[in-house]
Amino acid sequence: MDKASGVCYDMGGNEKDFSEIIMRRCRQLSALAVVWGLCTAVAGAALPAPVADLDTRATSDPRVRSYVLPARVVWASDGDSVQNAGALLRKRSGQVTLDASNPCVLDSRKGDAAILLDFGKELHGGVQIMVWHSKDNKPVRLRVRFGESASEAMAELGGAKNTTNDHAIRDQTMLVPWLGTAEIGNTGFRFVRIDLADADSFVQLKSVRAVFLYRDLDYLGSFRCSDERLNRIWQTGAYTVHLNMQDYLWDGIKRDRLVWIGDMHPETETIRAVFGVSDVVPASLDLIRDETPSPRWMNGISSYSMWWVLIHHSWHSYTGDADYLRQQREYMVNLLDRLSNCVGPDGRETMPEGRFLDWPSSENKPAIHAGLHSLLVMTLRAGAELCGVLDEPATRAKCLDSVAKLLKHRPDPAGSKQAAALIALAGLDDAARLNREVLAVDGPQRMSTFYGYYVLQARAMAGDYQGALDVIRQYWGAMLDLGATTFWEDFDLQWTTNAARIDELVGEGKKDIHGDFGNYCYKGFRHSLCHGWAAGPTAWLSEHVLGVKIVAPGCAVVRIEPHLGDLDWVEGTFPTPRGVIKVRHRKQTDGRIETKIEAPPEIQVLR
Numbered sequence: 001m002d003k004a005s006g007v008c009y010d011m012g013g014n015e016k017d018f019s020e021i022i023m024r025r026c027r028q029l030s031a032l033a034v035v036w037g038l039c040t041a042v043a044g045a046a047l048p049a050p051v052a053d054l055d056t057r058a059t060s061d062p063r064v065r066s067y068v069l070p071a072r073v074v075w076a077s078d079g080d081s082v083q084n085a086g087a088l089l090r091k092r093s094g095q096v097t098l099d100a101s102n103p104c105v106l107d108s109r110k111g112d113a114a115i116l117l118d119f120g121k122e123l124h125g126g127v128q129i130m131v132w133h134s135k136d137n138k139p140v141r142l143r144v145r146f147g148e149s150a151s152e153a154m155a156e157l158g159g160a161k162n163t164t165n166d167h168a169i170r171d172q173t174m175l176v177p178w179l180g181t182a183e184i185g186n187t188g189f190r191f192v193r194i195d196l197a198d199a200d201s202f203v204q205l206k207s208v209r210a211v212f213l214y215r216d217l218d219y220l221g222s223f224r225c226s227d228e229r230l231n232r233i234w235q236t237g238a239y240t241v242h243l244n245m246q247d248y249l250w251d252g253i254k255r256d257r258l259v260w261i262g263d264m265h266p267e268t269e270t271i272r273a274v275f276g277v278s279d280v281v282p283a284s285l286d287l288i289r290d291e292t293p294s295p296r297w298m299n300g301i302s303s304y305s306m307w308w309v310l311i312h313h314s315w316h317s318y319t320g321d322a323d324y325l326r327q328q329r330e331y332m333v334n335l336l337d338r339l340s341n342c343v344g345p346d347g348r349e350t351m352p353e354g355r356f357l358d359w360p361s362s363e364n365k366p367a368i369h370a371g372l373h374s375l376l377v378m379t380l381r382a383g384a385e386l387c388g389v390l391d392e393p394a395t396r397a398k399c400l401d402s403v404a405k406l407l408k409h410r411p412d413p414a415g416s417k418q419a420a421a422l423i424a425l426a427g428l429d430d431a432a433r434l435n436r437e438v439l440a441v442d443g444p445q446r447m448s449t450f451y452g453y454y455v456l457q458a459r460a461m462a463g464d465y466q467g468a469l470d471v472i473r474q475y476w477g478a479m480l481d482l483g484a485t486t487f488w489e490d491f492d493l494q495w496t497t498n499a500a501r502i503d504e505l506v507g508e509g510k511k512d513i514h515g516d517f518g519n520y521c522y523k524g525f526r527h528s529l530c531h532g533w534a535a536g537p538t539a540w541l542s543e544h545v546l547g548v549k550i551v552a553p554g555c556a557v558v559r560i561e562p563h564l565g566d567l568d569w570v571e572g573t574f575p576t577p578r579g580v581i582k583v584r585h586r587k588q589t590d591g592r593i594e595t596k597i598e599a600p601p602e603i604q605v606l607r
Helices: 018-023 049-057 085-089 150-154 228-244 264-274 280-291 302-319 322-326 329-340 365-390 393-406 417-425 431-439 452-461 465-481 536-545
Strands: 007-009 015-017 033-035 038-040 063-068 072-076 104-107 114-134 140-147 171-176 180-196 202-215 222-225 548-552 557-560 569-576 579-587 593-598 604-606
Touching: 063 114, 072 085, 072 150, 085 104, 085 114, 085 202, 104 114, 104 180, 114 140, 114 150, 114 171, 114 228, 140 150, 150 180, 171 180, 180 202, 202 228, 222 228, 222 536, 228 264, 228 465, 228 536, 264 280, 264 302, 264 536, 264 569, 280 302, 302 322, 302 329, 302 365, 322 365, 329 365, 329 393, 365 393, 365 417, 417 431, 417 452, 431 452, 452 465, 452 536, 465 536, 536 548, 536 569
Parallel strands: 557 604
Antiparallel strands: 007 063, 033 038, 063 202, 072 114, 104 202, 114 180, 114 202, 140 171, 140 180, 222 569, 548 557, 569 579, 579 593
């Protein structure tokens, strides 16, 4: 990435390369968390001696902070009410000084005074505003609006396009001091609009910096190939999930900022491919377990309790951590027992309330049945495997008996790609036929960002790797074409017709890709433009194009099986608990693939 997209500073005011901060190619200085007005050490360390008595009441933050300068000024009020806006793009120290040289001035004595800043990339956190002088050297009021798009930051709260303060405050007025600094905000954003709210006043701004709050993680996994569009898509999916790895693994950094356990499945697959073992996964799994005592369904959705089992199966396959799995024994056995009973005498699933796959399929009841039926098969099979590790033969047998009953019923996907994908993955029908008749029809039309991952998985099962690559380029690539730096809660290619990019103001006759579209709970500006469940292509490209598949728990055995499609070469890394695997594939003139592999000696590599 180009440094022109922004500059970061560490806590001491030293400049850091923004691209390295974003992709974590370097290690940051430790951040200090404020606890009861006193400073604590970073996560995992004891409190310093003078405040050790707070230890039982203090919790360390697993995240760090960096300061990010704006990349550009998108817009400013007409006239002279905003002066020297470009000063906010320049490097400044992180300390207010008496020398008020070269400020940006907002002056409401000359008209409405407002400015819109672009930080160049989606971030999580808030903004720090540093002030030199103000009218009569008194505090002034600034209205601060955050936006994941330029148009959201310019919108009025509660307007026709559903601008909200749901889950995180995004539009508020704050007091800033004379010769001082103030911070505001805790949300996901890229754009910030600042208005001087006081009439007949002025304020000199030394700097406006984003306070970037994130986990300090190395990108151990990587992916590069002969198609730069796919490279950007892999990186964008990785960064989308990284931003959602906050104190827990969230669905979105603007909304909902919650641990939705169904959303966590594609997020966990991406974490495996990019960051390796991370405590945010078990912490989030345990949070939902503890917050959902039996017989409640996780997040109030019966299918989400099934995803909890499937995530544990995936995580155990990756980590091989039997001790952690044994901590789930009581809850897991009870849940699998309940799920095994959700089979009717005709072999059809009988899942109760909260019958949900994803939003776009929510009105297709036959498709929901087909999807839940397939998901139950997948869950009980995975549960039977986990019971083998847990030495629970009775529950294992009950799971397999229920699977045998479910296999007697073959549900109809009812034209739904979501349902067809799950039917294929459950082995309830021929994947090639489902791909031909449902999944591959009209390419990326009638997909969703969440279940797009399972559509890709099912198309791989059908052997249609080229079709899957084309869908990734068209569907997720279209978000990049519209200025996305993270992937969105939902997306429809039909929205793109005559639509403006998210990083520009919407011109006359253009559609607002953010404010004019969306459905269900994500209408208009309530739509999240950084949603972890949309990152599936990152995990998929590492598994099927780079070709790294886990065969034995803990990655003791992996299979390297690349599918390059129309690509000339691909290279990358895959992190495991036993070390990082390095892989490079190059297509020869006769079509054969030349492969080079470097793997830790503890890993058996099959080809």
